Amino acid sequence: MSTTYITKKTLGLETVEPAVTPPPADSTATTFAKKSKMGSGKSKKKEIPEGLWTKCPKCSTMVFDKELDANLKVCTKCDYHFPIIARERIHSLVETCSFEEMDAEMISVDVLDFTGVASYRDKLEAYQRSTQLKDAVITGIGRIGAFKVALGVMDFSFLGGSMGSVVGEKLTRLIEAATDRQIPVIIFCTSGGARMYEGMFSLMQMAKTCGALAYHAQQKLPFISVLTHPTMAGVSASFATVGDLIIAEPGAMVGFAGPRVIKDTTQAELPPGFQTAEFLMEHGLIDAIVSRNLMKERLLYFLDFMTSARRQAATP
């Protein structure tokens, strides 16, 4: 060390030296004072209990959590739609105590004995614990206003809402029950796509759900698909986009492959707003964009419109 120091001096680099040498005592004191100031600022922050406020990712407003819950997880300032869990959504739609859940205990089987960073079995168990769900969809029959409907609500917090055998089977049974009872189907979609842990079995759910919907359609019964953020890949390529009516929540991302993959493959600039609900409505894939707060009201309107012909035929 000392040798280097001497060499530098002899080279005439004295001016550079102060930057290398440790700062004088005064400056250390200043740094210390500054640090303590920052420290006190932090402790002030800690006084605010956690989990009371959420920062909106769109408008950066701090929204009071209770206010957010009361507004169905929609930002009160800019209408940004935060993710909402399936049970909360069902609660916001159906009449109190009218929802009868179907196949609540159905769980996935690790058919491929899949092991990656963690085994599929471990992942399932971890998600079942953290979400209190058995899989990524809740299905059941409930009443919205005067209408009895078969309602399926997907939950993105369970393995990215991916569609494996259970999601496919539960939805198929729901649709078949709706056909038997001659009632409409409403599915709230949100998914990263087919569940790759189940390989081919997850892809087969695309055809199975659509097959059941075809029988439902033959009976001239309505199917309303509601696309929420995000609805991608295998789900967007199957039941999600075959609705008689396709509704989306504002700002929802809907597509097959993600924009980065498309951009890399086509080597073309993507238009602004690509794969957003608004863009897709302009291009004809989506029929209406409905804010979460108005969803129940609008669904009632659509259900009334879509079932009125049947009602008229039934009355003598």
Ligand SMILES: [Zn+2]
């Ligand atoms: Zn906002």
